[in-house]
Amino acid sequence: MTTAATLPHLWPAPLADRALDATVEVPGSKSLTNRFLVIAALASSPSRLRGALLSRDTLLMAAALRQLGVGVEQDGPDLVITPGPLRGGVTVDCGLAGTVMRFLPAIAALADGPVRFDGDTAALARPMGPVLAALRALGVRVDEHGEAGRLPFTVHGRGSLPGGQVDVDASQSSQFVSGLLLAAARFDHGLTLRHTGPTLPSLPHIEMTVDTLRAAGATVDATRPAIWQVAPGVLAGRDVRVEPDLSNAAPFLCAAMVAGGAVRVPGWPATTTQPGGLLPGYLERMGGAVSLDGDVLTVRGTGVVRGVDLDLHAAGEIAPTLAALAVLADSPTRLRGIAHLRGHETDRLAALAAEITRLGGQAEQTADGLVITPRPLTGGPWHSYEDHRMATAGALVGLRVPGVEVEDIATTGKTIPDFVGLWSAMLDA
Numbered sequence: 001m002t003t004a005a006t007l008p009h010l011w012p013a014p015l016a017d018r019a020l021d022a023t024v025e026v027p028g029s030k031s032l033t034n035r036f037l038v039i040a041a042l043a044s045s046p047s048r049l050r051g052a053l054l055s056r057d058t059l060l061m062a063a064a065l066r067q068l069g070v071g072v073e074q075d076g077p078d079l080v081i082t083p084g085p086l087r088g089g090v091t092v093d094c095g096l097a098g099t100v101m102r103f104l105p106a107i108a109a110l111a112d113g114p115v116r117f118d119g120d121t122a123a124l125a126r127p128m129g130p131v132l133a134a135l136r137a138l139g140v141r142v143d144e145h146g147e148a149g150r151l152p153f154t155v156h157g158r159g160s161l162p163g164g165q166v167d168v169d170a171s172q173s174s175q176f177v178s179g180l181l182l183a184a185a186r187f188d189h190g191l192t193l194r195h196t197g198p199t200l201p202s203l204p205h206i207e208m209t210v211d212t213l214r215a216a217g218a219t220v221d222a223t224r225p226a227i228w229q230v231a232p233g234v235l236a237g238r239d240v241r242v243e244p245d246l247s248n249a250a251p252f253l254c255a256a257m258v259a260g261g262a263v264r265v266p267g268w269p270a271t272t273t274q275p276g277g278l279l280p281g282y283l284e285r286m287g288g289a290v291s292l293d294g295d296v297l298t299v300r301g302t303g304v305v306r307g308v309d310l311d312l313h314a315a316g317e318i319a320p321t322l323a324a325l326a327v328l329a330d331s332p333t334r335l336r337g338i339a340h341l342r343g344h345e346t347d348r349l350a351a352l353a354a355e356i357t358r359l360g361g362q363a364e365q366t367a368d369g370l371v372i373t374p375r376p377l378t379g380g381p382w383h384s385y386e387d388h389r390m391a392t393a394g395a396l397v398g399l400r401v402p403g404v405e406v407e408d409i410a411t412t413g414k415t416i417p418d419f420v421g422l423w424s425a426m427l428d429a
């Protein structure tokens, strides 16, 4: 296992010198792990998570819940969560995790005192305003300590919340909706939430929230467009297995497209709410051959990648990986529906355009995406902007372009504990 401490600041991305033939065990889903943790913390009895992701984002969630008075223990490879009374007078470190900064403020409103939220410097740029406005509309006092609608802030927990109805503009992030719904069963009257904005990104992630709540016994009505209603009720402690992170499978599966050969990912779910479940269809459109045998997903490539016109509003999370693939295609690609990527770990549209251009490629930002025109590339540094998906995108480009050096590859630890080890093993298999 490669540890962050031993990784060079500029990581020479390995070239693929032959067709691949590898099986990659992808760690658990960040989005599922952090939802299960939050629901388990609010449940009426303990829970066990099997196959949970143990990476920076989920360890931050676990640490935050412990601060709030919840027991989160490792038991071998499992996490055991023991709910307790939620306590205030604490600080939550969000790091750069959208799920921590957007899921926990509504939980903090149920604590018995103030909860301060802070995070990485890069996190202070991420939009939070609609979450804070919704909490205020529900009667919660929120003090902001920096720029309006940004971290850091303090949520003054009051032990309980009446709940009721609230409007939220979630066009910048689906996590604004998910965060409120996750806490809503514990509000006295539950919650009816209406999304008011012009667009709604990452709908599968909202469906994931609804699914995981229902699985814990919540009554959720999602029959009306852009309206969700959670009835007040008890959430049950559960014993659950976390699916592999299909978005983190993306760079590995794309590697087969770039290098040729086959990459297999076991544990692929037959049905899923993860947006990474859309990836096989995208890769087929880009020239890959995809098959699912039992629970093993295989992508076979020839090294020839087709450019494509894709609306990624449902699966913006995998856009950086697909952008890297598009750079190596034989025709232009347009990625649409992803204006909200400007509020991710970094402004991903700007970052991708800058890094592709730095290597001699052509990438233009549009109002809601990118247009990428393949050009011959030369090696050089690829900056990561503290963004795990920018770092893995650099690794993918480096499979084909000699001399790509990914800055701060250790930032992949946000959602994959050992990206470099898995990547090297895939290339050496």
Ligand SMILES: O=C(O)C1=C[C@@H](OP(=O)(O)O)[C@@H](O)[C@H](O)C1
Binding pocket: 030, 031, 032, 098, 099, 172, 173, 174, 175, 178, 201, 202, 205, 316, 317, 340
């Ligand atoms: O709820 C979640 O677990 C997530 C929702 C999405 O956020 P946005 O809607 O902000 O894109 C996604 O990009 C993020 O990686 C995880």
Ligand SMILES: C=C(OP(=O)(O)O)C(=O)O
Binding pocket: 096, 097, 098, 099, 317, 344, 345, 389, 415
């Ligand atoms: C947008 C992402 O993360 P976050 O959960 O921090 O929003 C991501 O993982 O691509």
